[in-house]
Amino acid sequence: MTFEIIIFIASILFGIVLYWRESKSNKVYSFFNKLFYSEELQMKPGSKKGFLYQQSFLMRLVYIGVLFLLGIVIIRFIIPIDVYTIQLFIASISGTLVGTYLANFVFKSSEVLDEQSDSLVDAVKDTVEKGKDFIKDLEAKDNKVIEEAKQQIKTEPEAPKKSARQRLKDKGHL
Numbered sequence: 001m002t003f004e005i006i007i008f009i010a011s012i013l014f015g016i017v018l019y020w021r022e023s024k025s026n027k028v029y030s031f032f033n034k035l036f037y038s039e040e041l042q043m044k045p046g047s048k049k050g051f052l053y054q055q056s057f058l059m060r061l062v063y064i065g066v067l068f069l070l071g072i073v074i075i076r077f078i079i080p081i082d083v084y085t086i087q088l089f090i091a092s093i094s095g096t097l098v099g100t101y102l103a104n105f106v107f108k109s110s111e112v113l114d115e116q117s118d119s120l121v122d123a124v125k126d127t128v129e130k131g132k133d134f135i136k137d138l139e140a141k142d143n144k145v146i147e148e149a150k151q152q153i154k155t156e157p158e159a160p161k162k163s164a165r166q167r168l169k170d171k172g173h174l
Contacts, residue, residue, distance in 0.1 A: 008095040015099020026050035
């Protein structure tokens with residue numbers, strides 16, 4: 001079980017690297033695209049689509065499955081020891097898929113932050129200014145309340161305090 005977790009985490013990192021690499025250059029995908037499709041069906045030269053980058057879930061799953069299937073076949077010929085092949089295969093594929101979606105999330109969020117950075121700065125500045133105004137209003141209201149309380153204290157005469165014995169006599173308990 002521990003070995004599967006290690007393979008899963010490593011395949012997440014592998015998926016992130018694959019996605020990042022393919023977002024920078026899709027030469028391998030365009031090569032196979034030109035090899036397999038006729039001139040009319042080939043992708044446009046400016047397209048950034050790749051095996052994993054800008055691909056639907058099902059096609060990502062197919063490409064990753066084929067990649068790991070080829071890898072496992074090659075490894076089985078090099079190392080003939082049977083090591084939980086199916087479990088490692090599934091952990092590798094699922095981890096790589098998770099890694100590609102994690103990398104996609106990071107790319108999309110960085111794009112949104114780049115686009116919205118000016119508006120975010122303006123929003124933060126407006127919020128800070130509103131906060132300063134709110135604090136000034138609170139301070140002014142506090143000063144008014146304190147002044148009113150001081151005026152009431154000065155104008156109200158203090159009633160002489162009765163002792164506990166006197167209060168009990170007033171109630172008729174003594």
